Amino acid sequence: MSARAADLSDRARDLFSAEQQRIxxxxxxxxxxxxxxxxxxxxxxxxxxxxxxxxxGHLFEKAGVNTSAVWGELDDIALKKLGGSERDFFAAxxxxxxxPRSPMVPTLHANFRYLRRGASAWFGGGSDLTPxxxxxxxxxxxxxxxxxxxxxxxxxxxxxxxxxxxxxxYIPHRGEARGVGGIFFDDLAGDLEKGFAFVADCCRNVxxxxxxxxxxxxxxxxxxxxxRFQFFRRGRYVEFNLIYDRGTSFGLATQGRxxxxxxxxxxxxxxxxxxxxxxxxxxxxxxxxxxxxDWL
Numbered sequence: 001m002s003a004r005a006a007d008l009s010d011r012a013r014d015l016f017s018a019e020q021q022r023i024x025x026x027x028x029x030x031x032x033x034x035x036x037x038x039x040x041x042x043x044x045x046x047x048x049x050x051x052x053x054x055x056x057g058h059l060f061e062k063a064g065v066n067t068s069a070v071w072g073e074l075d076d077i078a079l080k081k082l083g084g085s086e087r088d089f090f091a092a093x094x095x096x097x098x099x100p101r102s103p104m105v106p107t108l109h110a111n112f113r114y115l116r117r118g119a120s121a122w123f124g125g126g127s128d129l130t131p132x133x134x135x136x137x138x139x140x141x142x143x144x145x146x147x148x149x150x151x152x153x154x155x156x157x158x159x160x161x162x163x164x165x166x167x168x169x170y171i172p173h174r175g176e177a178r179g180v181g182g183i184f185f186d187d188l189a190g191d192l193e194k195g196f197a198f199v200a201d202c203c204r205n206v207x208x209x210x211x212x213x214x215x216x217x218x219x220x221x222x223x224x225x226x227x228r229f230q231f232f233r234r235g236r237y238v239e240f241n242l243i244y245d246r247g248t249s250f251g252l253a254t255q256g257r258x259x260x261x262x263x264x265x266x267x268x269x270x271x272x273x274x275x276x277x278x279x280x281x282x283x284x285x286x287x288x289x290x291x292x293x294d295w296l
Contacts (some may be wrong), residue, residue, distance in 0.1 A: 002193035005019045008121065008192060009090050012114035012199075013069040016094035017050075019282035020067045020205040023096060026207055027065070030214065031057035036065070037238075041257045047152050053259040055267070059218055061101040064263035067094050069168050070113035070254060074113035078253040091254070094203060096249070097264040098210070103230035104220040105140070106179070107237065108210045109264065111247055112199050115234060123195040124186035126161065127206055128169050129213075130179030130237060134289040138213045139180045143295045145209035146183045153198040162183045176290040180242045186246075229283050231270035238269050 034057035042048035049068030053058055064107065069092040095112035100107065106227045112125035130141045143162070150157035152272055165184035170177050188195045241264055251261035277283035 008196065009069075009092065009114065009116065013067075013092040015196075016067045016069075016092055016112070017276070020050065020052065020065050021093055022204075023207060024065050025210070027054065027060070027063055027098070030211060031059045031063070031145075033058040033059075033075060036063075039259075041260065041285070043070050043256065045070070045255060047071050049257065049260060051257070051263060053263065054118075057101075059100055059102075060098060060162040060283065062099045063097070063266045065094075065096040066260050066263060068092065068256065068260070070256065072254075074254065078247070078255075081249065081253045084117065086120070088113075088118055089254070090116045091228050091250070093247075095264070096206070099234075099266045100214065100218075102220070102280060103132040103222050103226045105164065105214050106134075106210075106217075107234075107266070110202075110206045112203055113247075114199070115171070121192060122187050122189040123192070123199050124188060125199060125202060126165055126168075126182060126184035128179055128182035128184065129164055129210075130233070131286075131289070132233050133226065133286050134180060134296075135217070135239065138216070139289070141212055142180070142182060142209045147296065149201055149205050150183065150198075157185075157198070158183065160224055169240065170292070171236060171244070173241070174236060174245075175286075177292055178236060178290075180289055180295065181292060185240075220293065226282075228270065229277075229286075231268055232272060232275060234266040234269035235271045239266055243266060259294065 025161045028035050031054060034054050036052040036054045041049040041051065047070035049066060053064040067164065071090040074089055075088045091113065093111060095111040098108040107130040110127035114123055147158040148162065159184035163179060165181045166177065168184045169181060250260055277287060
């Protein structure tokens with residue numbers, strides 16, 4: 001590894017570690033009842049990570065914020081799954097998934113990462129919102145905030161990364177999106193200093209729109225039937241993460257810690273055979289949001 005690549009690896013790892021602490025502090029204050037539990041782990045092939053979980057809080061049924069920095073040589077199984085011929089790799093990342101108790105508060109996912117294989121290095125990541133009972137003003141708030149972050153670095157980012165997010169977080173076998181999108185990017189190479197500055201800005205602003213939305217919705221009443229619909233939509237979340245998510249595949253292929261990789265799954269979800277919402281119901285209206293569209 002070159003001195004420059006090693007330096008960027010260290011800086012990315014340090015950024016993600018510092019942001020994990022800040023994000024956990026903010027989320028603990030937002031929840032108002034629980035603190036994060038910390039679980040440090042080591043990977044046999046090199047590296048490790050820190051998993052932090054808040055469970056059974058006032059706001060969050062489950063909130064997870066992970067960091068990892070792993071390195072080593074890809075084995076034959078991983079090489080076949082990931083493609084290419086270069087075995088030497090380094091990967092550092094920060095990921096968070098927030099599953100609120102109330103179906104009126106959306107789930108948030110975000111992940112930012114730096115990867116190197118051989119002489120090639122790149123950044124990836126993004127953030128997307130998964131509401132159960134969507135409100136248009138919340139969706140506009142979320143997309144507007146991410147457009148502002150993108151525009152500070154490159155005005156082409158938001159339209160490109162929004163489209164990429166719509167395509168990535170789509171569930172082909174269901175013919176619908178996981179949620180209402182956000183931004184997603186991968187293989188951001190070339191000017192790595194520009195990429196690092198962008199990812200750092202994303203990390204530092206990842207909670208800003210979500211806190212506004214969560215505070216706006218957290219005290220709204222809900223019924224058991226609305227909670228049941230939340231479980232149904234969480235089932236879609238699980239299907240995407242286990243079948244299509246590249247981060248899940250990479251983590252398992254590189255022999256990462258399974259508990260940390262699967263911390264993104266909600267504590268409760270449901271599947272009902274051939275479920276269809278009642279016509280003109282709030283659930284039917286919600287389903288109209290789960291197709292890609294121009295929110296701004």
